[in-house]
Amino acid sequence: MGVSIGDYGQRKGSNSRAAAQALDSSEMADSLQIKKAQASLETVRKIFTAPEKANSTLNRLDREISQNLIGFLSKRIVAGDIAPVNLEQDFLDTTIPEDPSFVSEQVDFLLNKVVAQSVRTSSPTFVGHMTSALPYFMIPLAKIMITLNQNVVKIETSKAFTPLERQVIGMLHRLVYGQSDEYYAQWTQNSTHSLGVFCSGGTLANISALWVARNRLLGPQGDFAGVAEEGMAAALRHYGFEGAAVLVSRRGHYSLGKAADLLGLGRRQLVKIPITPEHTMDLVELRRQVAELKAKRIAVVALVGIAGTTETGSVDPLEAMADIAAECGAHFHVDAAWGGPTLFSRRHRGLLRGIERADSVAIDAHKQLYVPVGAGMVLFKDVEALASVEHHANYIIRRGSRDIGKHTLEGSRSGMAMLVHSALRIIGQRGYELLIELGIEKAADFARLIREQPDFELVSEPVLNLLTYRYVPAAARERLRAGSAEERRTANEELSSLTELIQKEQRANGKTFVSRTRLETARYEGQMLTVFRVVLANPLATPEILASILQEQREYGERLFEAPSSR
Numbered sequence: 018m019g020v021s022i023g024d025y026g027q028r029k030g031s032n033s034r035a036a037a038q039a040l041d042s043s044e045m046a047d048s049l050q051i052k053k054a055q056a057s058l059e060t061v062r063k064i065f066t067a068p069e070k071a072n073s074t075l076n077r078l079d080r081e082i083s084q085n086l087i088g089f090l091s092k093r094i095v096a097g098d099i100a101p102v103n104l105e106q107d108f109l110d111t112t113i114p115e116d117p118s119f120v121s122e123q124v125d126f127l128l129n130k131v132v133a134q135s136v137r138t139s140s141p142t143f144v145g146h147m148t149s150a151l152p153y154f155m156i157p158l159a160k161i162m163i164t165l166n167q168n169v170v171k172i173e174t175s176k177a178f179t180p181l182e183r184q185v186i187g188m189l190h191r192l193v194y195g196q197s198d199e200y201y202a203q204w205t206q207n208s209t210h211s212l213g214v215f216c217s218g219g220t221l222a223n224i225s226a227l228w229v230a231r232n233r234l235l236g237p238q239g240d241f242a243g244v245a246e247e248g249m250a251a252a253l254r255h256y257g258f259e260g261a262a263v264l265v266s267r268r269g270h271y272s273l274g275k276a277a278d279l280l281g282l283g284r285r286q287l288v289k290i291p292i293t294p295e296h297t298m299d300l301v302e303l304r305r306q307v308a309e310l311k312a313k314r315i316a317v318v319a320l321v322g323i324a325g326t327t328e329t330g331s332v333d334p335l336e337a338m339a340d341i342a343a344e345c346g347a348h349f350h351v352d353a354a355w356g357g358p359t360l361f362s363r364r365h366r367g368l369l370r371g372i373e374r375a376d377s378v379a380i381d382a383h384k385q386l387y388v389p390v391g392a393g394m395v396l397f398k399d400v401e402a403l404a405s406v407e408h409h410a411n412y413i414i415r416r417g418s419r420d421i422g423k424h425t426l427e428g429s430r431s432g433m434a435m436l437v438h439s440a441l442r443i444i445g446q447r448g449y450e451l452l453i454e455l456g457i458e459k460a461a462d463f464a465r466l467i468r469e470q471p472d473f474e475l476v477s478e479p480v481l482n483l484l485t486y487r488y489v490p491a492a493a494r495e496r497l498r499a500g501s502a503e504e505r506r507t508a509n510e511e512l513s514s515l516t517e518l519i520q521k522e523q524r525a526n527g528k529t530f531v532s533r534t535r536l537e538t539a540r541y542e543g544q545m546l547t548v549f550r551v552v553l554a555n556p557l558a559t560p561e562i563l564a565s566i567l568q569e570q571r572e573y574g575e576r577l578f579e580a581p582s583s584r
């Protein structure tokens with residue numbers, strides 16, 4: 018257990034001074050000399066009162082917590098080794114305590130039971146997921162956000178945070194669409210229009226984009242008030258459609274399924290188009306599907322291109338998809354939740370060519386913009402687009418107000434854009450360019466290393482900074498090379514079980530972490546394989562670490578493969 022709790026543990030003893038580190042936000046407990054926290058009007062008022070002395074209990078706790086957290090950040094990936102099922106024992110009690118607790122007691126609990134058993138997502142050896150390491154400057158800056166507690170749904174509770182959020186949207190819009198200075202001068206702070214919306218992540222960004230696409234396609238016409246007012250059944254009747262669909266490749270993120278469900282299209286109307294061997298949209302199949310839907314009188318709400326798929330990091334042929342979307346009059350959405358920041362790299366931005374033709378683009382700031390979880394955006398090419406989802410209320414987001422909330426799916430939202438603003442300015446275009454290029458180069462180097470290993474197989478080539486691979490010991494390799502179709506199938510199934518076991522063992526050991534997924538591959542006639550998935554966004558992940566990951570997997574693999582009975 019990597020977290021020192023300092024002297025917090027002494028507080029529950031009889032020493033009244035120690036026990037006095039109370040419910041309060043100040044020195045209340047010190048002066049009252051109490052042993053047990055009590056709720057009274059005085060104490061509940063006190064917790065909303067700023068601590069006055071520099072050496073107040075809260076200030077001291079604040080310093081100690083910071084030290085503990087920095088300590089935590091330099092330890093193993095999983096600081097504690099308690100299995101999830103045992104961990105749940107600490108979180109079973111559902112009674113809300115009648116009486117208050119001391120802040121210090123809660124700090125004890127948090128450090129011992131929560132921090133100590135958290136996952137160190139910032140570790141350079143944690144290369145399995147898209148949850149990024151954070152630059153350390155985020156910790157003090159995040160305090161500004163929490164302290165001010167602005168609510169950007171409306172200007173009455175956010176003031177400067179509203180234009181700041183609009184500025185951030187403008188910055189990302191410029192990165193994607195690169196319009197003129199005059200364009201941004203006209204629209205960035207234009208309160209009647211929006212260049213995009215900020216939200217809690219890629220899921221909300223995708224849903225918001227498809228919400229706009231649906232409402233624009235099935236908008237008001239003559240006596241028909243539009244889908245937003247009259248609902249899907251009336252909209253389909255009015256326009257003479259049998260249904261409405263969204264098209265994406267098989268590598269599409271599952272959030273699109275939620276969008277199809279929420280928007281009343283139905284998950285089955287999220288049409289998953291087959292992919293090329295490079296895990297990108299098969300354009301022939303896409304055209305075929307578009308024609309088939311047209312023949313069935315099913316409206317195409319949107320074509321979705323992906324710039325950085327979740328599992329393989331592949332990038333769809335966005336330019337060609339923009340052409341097809343234009344031909345069939347569909348909204349073209351690009352899910353660039355992961356890959357959007359590739360645009361910072363002058364060397365690699367060409368990979369996303371065509372993104373500037375998208376009607377909307379989703380970007381997650383909590384992925385490759387390196388801000389804390391809870392920050393996504395969707396940008397729109399047309400400043401009128403968000404009018405199709407505009408909402409008003411009598412007490413806020415009134416007509417003609419500057420309230421951002423009139424265009425967002427969410428209501429109350431934090432001032433998270435402040436952290437994106439800070440990251441964009443502190444890291445800058447050149448900083449992001451270096452980070453992006455480092456990740457892409459590292460993935461290419463790691464792919465080379467994997468190819469050089471006789472007992473590993475690269476499953477998907479990296480285009481950005483993601484790749485997938487698996488451990489294939491010599492005996493299995495031989496069966497895959499020389500075996501019949503049936504033997505190859507069986508060997509792949511066994512290898513999939515082995516991959517899963519290795520990944521679990523590595524995760525449990527807690528030194529390094531890669532994730533796993535299941536992919537169909539052209540090499541094995543579309544058979545689904547379980548593979549290791551590596552995401553290389555942490556600039557501190559070194560080639561040595563990556564080599565050690567392979568070595569660790571090999572050790573588990575040799576042991577587990579030699580003992581099939583343990584499978």
Ligand SMILES: Cc1ncc(COP(=O)(O)O)c(C=O)c1O
Nearest residue numbers: 218219220270326327352354355
């Ligand atoms: C391509 C893509 N789109 C959307 C999402 C959803 O993002 P979030 O988890 O922030 O909602 C992800 C998440 O991994 C993603 O990889």
